[in-house]
Amino acid sequence: MALNRKGTRLYVANEAGYLDDINLRSGQAQPSIPLRGGAFGIGVTPDDGQAYVTIPGAGLVQVFALQTRTLTKSIDVGGNPRRIAFSQRGHIAAVTNAAGFITFVR
Incomplete structure (x- = not known):
């Protein structure tokens, strides 16, 4: 799970293979966005523009534009x-891996 900067939207990437977007003020959920497999981790860029979702079974990080709710790229x-953390400006994402390494994504 990840929140936007204002704490008004909750993004949930789940093992069932969906990305959910919930407006915490209204309690309304947008239609789920399908993923390429079950998710483990999610991170939202500091500018709230994108969500990076880890897909362990496929060895992927999927990147979604949050405003348009579309997949912009898949990174092998x-x-x-597993988990994702961003640099302060959001230009670099660090992705931990159960295989024992970290990948830096730009």
Whole structure:
């Protein structure tokens, strides 16, 4: 799970293979966005523009534009990607991996 900067939207990437977007003020959920497999981790860029979702079974990080709710790219990081953290400006994402390494994504 990840929140936007204002704490008004909750993004949930789940093992069932969907990305959910919930407006915390209204309690309304947008229609789920399908992923390429079950997710483990999610991170939202500091500018709230994108969500990066780890897909361990496929060795991928999927990147979604949050305003348009569309997949913009899939990044093959190999192994079993887990959690994501961003640099302060959001230009670099660090992705931990159950295989014992970290991948830096720009």
